[in-house]
Amino acid sequence: MSGGRYMADGKSQSLFREKPIKVLLAKPGIDGHDRGVLVLAKAFRDAGMEVLYVGLLPTPEDVVDTAINEDVDVIALSLLNGAHLTVFRKVMDIMKNKGIDDISVVGGGTIPDEDKPELEALGISGNYGPGTPLSTIIEHVRMRAEEARIKKLR
Amino acid sequence: MPKNDTFWKNKLMELEKRNSKPEGDKTANWRKTTLQKWNSATGYDEKEYSNSSSIPIKDIYTDDNLPGNMDELLGLPGEYPFTRGVYPNMYRGKLWTMRMFSGFGSPEDTNRRLKYLISHGETGLSVAFDMPTLYAYDADNERSQGEIGKCGVNVTSLKDMEVIFDGINLSEVTTSMTINAPAAILTAMYFAIAQKEGHDLRNIGGTVQADILKEYIAQKEWIYPPEGHIRIIRDMMSYCTRNAPKWNYISISGYHIREAGSSAVQELAFTLADGFYYVDMGIKEGLDVNEFAPRLSFFFNSSINFFEEIAKMRAARRIWATVLKEKFHATSQKAMTLRFHTQTSGYSLTWQQPLNNIIRTTIEAMAAILGGTQSLHTNSYDEAWALPSEEAVKVALRTQQILAEETGIIDTIDPLGGSYYIEYLTSKMEEEAYRYFEKIESLGGILEAVKKGYIQREIAATSYRRQKRLEDEKEIMVGVNKYVDPDEKPINILRIGKDAEEMQLKRIKEVKANRDQDKVNDALAKLDEAFRNPDENVMPYIIEAVKTYATIEEISDVGRKIYGGWKEPVIV
Numbered sequence: 185m186s187g188g189r190y191m192a193d194g195k196s197q198s199l200f201r202e203k204p205i206k207v208l209l210a211k212p213g214i215d216g217h218d219r220g221v222l223v224l225a226k227a228f229r230d231a232g233m234e235v236l237y238v239g240l241l242p243t244p245e246d247v248v249d250t251a252i253n254e255d256v257d258v259i260a261l262s263l264l265n266g267a268h269l270t271v272f273r274k275v276m277d278i279m280k281n282k283g284i285d286d287i288s289v290v291g292g293g294t295i296p297d298e299d300k301p302e303l304e305a306l307g308i309s310g311n312y313g314p315g316t317p318l319s320t321i322i323e324h325v326r327m328r329a330e331e332a333r334i335k336k337l338r
Numbered sequence: 339m340p341k342n343d344t345f346w347k348n349k350l351m352e353l354e355k356r357n358s359k360p361e362g363d364k365t366a367n368w369r370k371t372t373l374q375k376w377n378s379a380t381g382y383d384e385k386e387y388s389n390s391s392s393i394p395i396k397d398i399y400t401d402d403n404l405p406g407n408m409d410e411l412l413g414l415p416g417e418y419p420f421t422r423g424v425y426p427n428m429y430r431g432k433l434w435t436m437r438m439f440s441g442f443g444s445p446e447d448t449n450r451r452l453k454y455l456i457s458h459g460e461t462g463l464s465v466a467f468d469m470p471t472l473y474a475y476d477a478d479n480e481r482s483q484g485e486i487g488k489c490g491v492n493v494t495s496l497k498d499m500e501v502i503f504d505g506i507n508l509s510e511v512t513t514s515m516t517i518n519a520p521a522a523i524l525t526a527m528y529f530a531i532a533q534k535e536g537h538d539l540r541n542i543g544g545t546v547q548a549d550i551l552k553e554y555i556a557q558k559e560w561i562y563p564p565e566g567h568i569r570i571i572r573d574m575m576s577y578c579t580r581n582a583p584k585w586n587y588i589s590i591s592g593y594h595i596r597e598a599g600s601s602a603v604q605e606l607a608f609t610l611a612d613g614f615y616y617v618d619m620g621i622k623e624g625l626d627v628n629e630f631a632p633r634l635s636f637f638f639n640s641s642i643n644f645f646e647e648i649a650k651m652r653a654a655r656r657i658w659a660t661v662l663k664e665k666f667h668a669t670s671q672k673a674m675t676l677r678f679h680t681q682t683s684g685y686s687l688t689w690q691q692p693l694n695n696i697i698r699t700t701i702e703a704m705a706a707i708l709g710g711t712q713s714l715h716t717n718s719y720d721e722a723w724a725l726p727s728e729e730a731v732k733v734a735l736r737t738q739q740i741l742a743e744e745t746g747i748i749d750t751i752d753p754l755g756g757s758y759y760i761e762y763l764t765s766k767m768e769e770e771a772y773r774y775f776e777k778i779e780s781l782g783g784i785l786e787a788v789k790k791g792y793i794q795r796e797i798a799a800t801s802y803r804r805q806k807r808l809e810d811e812k813e814i815m816v817g818v819n820k821y822v823d824p825d826e827k828p829i830n831i832l833r834i835g836k837d838a839e840e841m842q843l844k845r846i847k848e849v850k851a852n853r854d855q856d857k858v859n860d861a862l863a864k865l866d867e868a869f870r871n872p873d874e875n876v877m878p879y880i881i882e883a884v885k886t887y888a889t890i891e892e893i894s895d896v897g898r899k900i901y902g903g904w905k906e907p908v909i910v
Contacts, residue, residue, distance in 0.1 A: 214469040214485055216558030219599045219685075222798045223805050225910040239906055240558055241473075243481070265469050266724070266834060270484020296723060297828055313689050314722060315818040318809055 205233040205329040206256045210247045213271040216240055217264040220292065220314070224260065227318045228325065244274040251287050257329040257336075261308070263293045269302060276306045286335035288328035292321070345665050346776040353769035357762070362402040373397075389646040390804070391603035393766055399758035405765055411656065412761075415751045417671075419659035421652050421764070422752040423710045424675040429748035433461075434706075435713035436738045437514060437679065441466035441491035442725045443838040445501035448491040452506065454728065458735060462713060464514040465502065466490030467524075472559045474520040474894035477842035487838030489725070490516075494846050495889045499527040508532045512543040514589070514679070514713075519561040521548035521587075522570045523893050526881040529582065545586035545635060545679075548574065551612040552591045554788045554906065556598035556797065561894050564785060566901030569869075570876060571616070572623055577877035579630050586635045588616060589679065596639035597685050599801020602650045603767055605639060607774035608793055610657055611784045614775075617666050627666050631673035640706040641683035642698055648754060649763035651678070651709030657768055680706035681715040687722045690817035692829055695719035700737050707747055708754055714738055724831040791907035798909055846889070853887040861886045866896050 207228055209221045221237060228235045238250055251259050261272055272291055279287065290310035291303055300311045310324050361369075376382070387395040396403075405411055413419055416426030425431060438455050441448045452463055467490040470482035477486055477494045486492045493499055503513075508531065517524045525546050532542045550567040553560050560567065571588065578587040592609035600608065613634060620630045638654070640647045658676035662668040682702035687695045696719045703716050716734040718726030726734070741747055754760045781787040788794070807813040814820045861883040868874040883893050 214473050214475065214481055216472075216553075218558060219597070219801055222910050223599070223802050226798070226802045227805070229910075235910075237910055239908075265485060266488030267469070267484040294723070296831060296833075315688055315690060315815065317819075318805065 199330055199333045205258070205326065206254065207233050207235050207258045207260055207325060207329070208247070208251050208254065208256045209235060209237045209260045209262065210242055210250075211240060211262050212242055212244045212247045212275055213263050213265055213267045214241065215263050215265040215267070217293075220264070221260075221262045224262075224292075224318075224321065227322065231322045233325070233329075244271060244278055247275055248278045248282065248284070252282070252284065256287060257332040258288045258290060258325055260310075260325065261289065261291045261293075263291075266294070268293060268295055269299055272303060272308055273306060276308065286332050286338075288332045290325060290328055292316075343779060346772060346779050349660075350769065350772040350776050353765070353772055356405045357766050357769050359402060362400070365398065365400050365402055368398075389602065389643050390641065391601040391646065391767065391770060393603070393646075393763070393770065399762050401758060403758055403762040405761070408761070411765070412755060418663070418674060420655040420675055422755050424655065424677055424712070428710065428751040429707070429742075430751075433742050433748065434711050434738075435462040435512075435679075436460050436735060437462040437464045437713045437715055438731060438735055439464045439466050439514075439516065439681065439715045440726075440731070441468075441502075442489075442832070443487040443491065443834050444841045445491055445493070445498045446841070447487070447838065448502050449504055449506075451728075452502070455731070455735065456506075456511075458732060459739065460735060462512050462514065463506070464516070464715065466516055468492045469559075470494075471890065472517065472519065474523070474561050474890050476889045476891040477839070477846050479891060484839075486842050487834050492838065492842050493524065493527070493890060494842060495849050495887045496527050496530055496884045497845060497849050497887060498842075499524075499531060503528075503531055508535065509537050509541050512545070514545040514547075516547050518547050518550055518553050518557065519559055519567060520890055520894055521546040522574050522877060522880050523884060523890050525574065525578075525585070525587065526877070526884045529881055530885050539582040539585075541584065542582055543584040545589050547591055547637070548588045549591045549612060549637075551615060551784060551788060552594055552609070554904075555595055555608060555612075555793050556600070557591075557594040558906070560904050562897055562901035563904045564789070566897050568619070569872070570897070572619060573875045573877050575616075575620055575630060576623055576625060577875055579625060579633065583633070586633050588633075589635050589637045590616065591637040593637050593639045593681055595797065596641065596683065598797050599685075599804065600797045601800050602641065602643070602646050603770040604774070604796060604800060606650050606654055606657075606767060607771040607778075608784075608797075609636065609638070610654065610661075610771065611775060611778050613658065614661060614665075615784050617662070621666065627662070627668045628670040628673045631662060631666075631668055632670070632675070635712075636676055636678035638678050638680050638706075638709075638711075639683050640680050640702040640709070640711075642686045642702060644701055644705050645760060645763060646767075647702070647705040648709045649760055649767050651680075651706070651711065652752075652760070652764045653767040653771065654678070655710070656764070657771060677712045679713040679715070680709070680711040682706070682717045684717055684721060687717060687719070688815060688817050689722040690826060691823055692719045692722065694817055695722065696733060696737065699734060700741070703737055703741055704747065707741060708752075710752065720829055720831055723829065725834070727830060727832045729830075789907065791909050794907070794909045849887050849889075857886040858883075858888045858892070862888055862892060862896055865893065866899075869896060869900050 291308040292312045415423040469485045471493045574587045578585045590613040592605040596605040655676045659674040662674045682699045718730035718734040720730040865879040868876045868879045
């Protein structure tokens, strides 16, 4: 995806004019560390996106169901409890089983570098850690949202 | 806090008056002459400074800024209002307890780590539990997959606790357990082991966190709605007051409030407001405040703004003493003293250039000591990455030992007492805390304020503000938004493998196969009955249940059936 076509209000000129980017923020594990997602919820909103946050302790099934029902562009997963490999994979498996390919998935939390290739291979990109500038994350979500939107238009 | 109370309002007015004294002629003159001349000669533009609590910081503090009744506000160490410390001789008499929070993987792994720390001079144990344990899910629950042993040690049944404390004499150590929603169950397990080994519960010392209000506020590890947990805390309070008088059945915690993104003053105010709630609860339960209040202990964060942290801790002691005396009518000195554990800030650590974290932790540890802490955990430099490695945790423990043994920091009590800045800031933090107490009161008390999501939203707003200040480089984190190192090298971190999970699954299978199921069912039925009778104390029934090797989830399910689960109010 090429960058640089985005307007300051967070809407891509071509794809997001009618309907802004819709993101589901979720912590699909047994994990109460919500400082990061709460900051991101506000940041995404300030960037012009529509944000859903389902609160704590949803199951991976809950997350995928909500994403489908709400027709989101991006699921942004966050875990800081070390269970990302197992739990993020569950989310991807459920999406695969349901044949969903027009929703992009990004990840974040305390994710060691050596786990990133495995997550990327599953289709989960970003995987940003603490201290990542919000602008980097927002830009990445826009890019992945654009991918999803193009697939939705097929 | 009881409703319609003018106590907070009156206190706030008193403090506002105390802290708004105008600058005297001498300083005003200096400003007009010396300072201005210098500034214009050097081309200095006035900048605004403030701390995490958004308190504006002036360029100079003088005796103009000191409250008029300083002697009264400070007292001497070991005397009301304990601003200078809770013990008369402080660290000369007894160093703070070096208590390193540890726990990971299987119970065997954690048992080894605890013994390693004891052999390197640690003086108190502190156990961290994994997420399934914190939410009271068994190892064999599907939701626990991938989470076993990751953030702490897994405890599913008494068997696991027996392994964790194997070879450790429970009468000789004190143990702190960071456990909240299922605190009564873990306490029961600890007591069961102690009784099995022939110790008298009256000699068993330790702490469980059990501060459920802060769970709803910040850490968010709950099982039931507040009513269910508060019932259990009430029962623990009265059981321990009568049977295990050295057991701190609650550690009122600001740490997680801070880590969730609050400012120092929000940490101070919300934590103490939680504390007042528990005091009120004990009194309503018919307990004597002089008898139970001494068992309430606190847990604060020490973050990177050195002076702000010290002022926060000094203010906390003064507020607690004042409120216990004036509002709750405590008469014993012990009931008015605020004793606390401190942990250095996890949030202040960076995964970038991790060795820098040793310096941050050292500064934060110094603030905790100058703030008069009773025990201390220093974070390891690799904790932004993972649970600490053995090497990293040793450096963290040595940091405390160097501070204690080499620096002279312990030689005199409250060395910063009397500093214009520290005393002003202590008094100002106190004022800002009372502003929150008054606001909380107007919302119907802390529990209502939490249920309405007010406290959580206050924290989320502060957290977002901080993040934006970092983005705008109004605040600096070295290695993150300044002095960034393009060649970050990976460090060795502790990896928790699948072994712990496999081991725990195997163990719970064995436990379930070998226990007397009739006894388990019977104990759980009796616990259910006890729960349904509000006049009954559930603690003895929980102790009986753990002894049958009923699991943490089975025991919690009894309450789940009665109280249901909890969905938090919308925060963002």
